[in-house]
Amino acid sequence: MDGQRAARHPAGLRELKKQRTRDALLRAALELFTTRGYEETTVDEIAEVVDVSQRTFFRYFASKEEAAFTIQSMVESYFVAELRRRPARETPFEAMHNAVLDAWNSINEAIEALVPVELHLRTYRLIESTPSLLAAHLRRATELEERVALVIAEREGLDVETDPRPRVAVAAFSGVMRVTGRLWGQRETGLDGLLELTESYLDQLVPTLAGDWPRTRGS
């Protein structure tokens, strides 16, 4: 349902156990996914690591897939939150750009509360390289796009249904984000490399679309 789970709920031994089970299942799942491969990991194996029945796994996660995207959901929530926080003076593009940077900087501790960040990065690479997970990832991305488009429209005082610009801007922006995300997954650079890559790609978007491509090869 939500992304953040902290020590805020009324406690209770029951709640505690539930969270423990869920966290254990999540960690076990991601660990198995990233070492053995997603398709090669069965839900029974995950459940067995946590000493729980397969049925119980499906009570915490609607699907095997959902476990793989738990952290990703959190990141998305952070991004949207940061986007809403951007000052109105920024252009839509600047706002999205800055929201991405801010989100990456502030999300780390929230992730670490659930699983090691390093495990999450491995999971991200896995998603990018596993066809079925990549498909799910892209669909989730478009759902996020819709949410973002609504935020942008609100910022600019526009109606998404009559004015195409919010959706067009978001589509172009996320297109670039996807490309950089994929390239980063293929290469070996760390998280800093991603930020750098994203920066340079975003900067080139407008001139690229303008049409004339001077052969200023950067080799």
Place this chain on the structure above:
Amino acid sequence: MDGQRAARHPAGLRELKKQRTRDALLRAALELFTTRGYEETTVDEIAEVVDVSQRTFFRYFASKEEAAFTIQSMVESYFVAELRRRPARETPFEAMHNAVLDAWNSINEAIEALVPVELHLRTYRLIESTPSLLAAHLRRATELEERVALVIAEREGLDVETDPRPRVAVAAFSGVMRVTGRLWGQRETGLDGLLELTESYLDQLVPTLAGDWPRTRGS
């Protein structure tokens, strides 16, 4: 494997029967998908309509999903073919834009040889509105993007690995295409409506990204 199947193969009763079976399976699948829903249709039901064992279905289609995307694959091939045919003087964006228009105009008869075009349009809407199919659709779209980026890079004499512009341009372009495709799927307009919508959205891409959004509401 390929998309086009015409009366060119050496005939032979065997080949004939195979094509008949495949076509029948395809039509039955799409018909059931679009009436009953994708998830609600079982492979057994499809096979039963064609009087064939379930095993045989999987000999013609690697998956239930593959059947749903058969026509889509053809369309994609046509698009790439048209793109290669665009004159070098056009900018990358113009070339993609024109290739889309040309492909839509020339593909209709090829589709009709397999299934009624109307059935294909219904199938497209189904894909857009069925989560699992939408996910697959988006993944396929990114694979197409990669092919297109290579073509663009070749046109411009660039190297995709060192110059980000081909991928960035393609990503932005397909982002817009996806938005229009989705909107068209939600609304009730015919094929002409799609072309019109795509035209207007593509035209607005560059000014939209430029940043300043004059409040010239089009209501």
Place this chain on the structure above:
DNA sequence: AGGCTAATGACAGCGTCTGACAGTTGACCA
């Protein structure tokens, strides 16, 4: 006609996921 080979059907099996039912355990109250 008869042999060769490709296509099919029938069957068994794996893995994801769901529904139904029963047992256990924590929460709450008298």
Place this chain on the structure above:
DNA sequence: TGGTCAACTGTCAGACGCTGTCATTAGCCT
């Protein structure tokens, strides 16, 4: 403290997608 209720869980059974195997059928070729 003990008992009741609700939540959580395990077990079982089954649907469905998909695959391997093997015997059978049907087109093809000489």
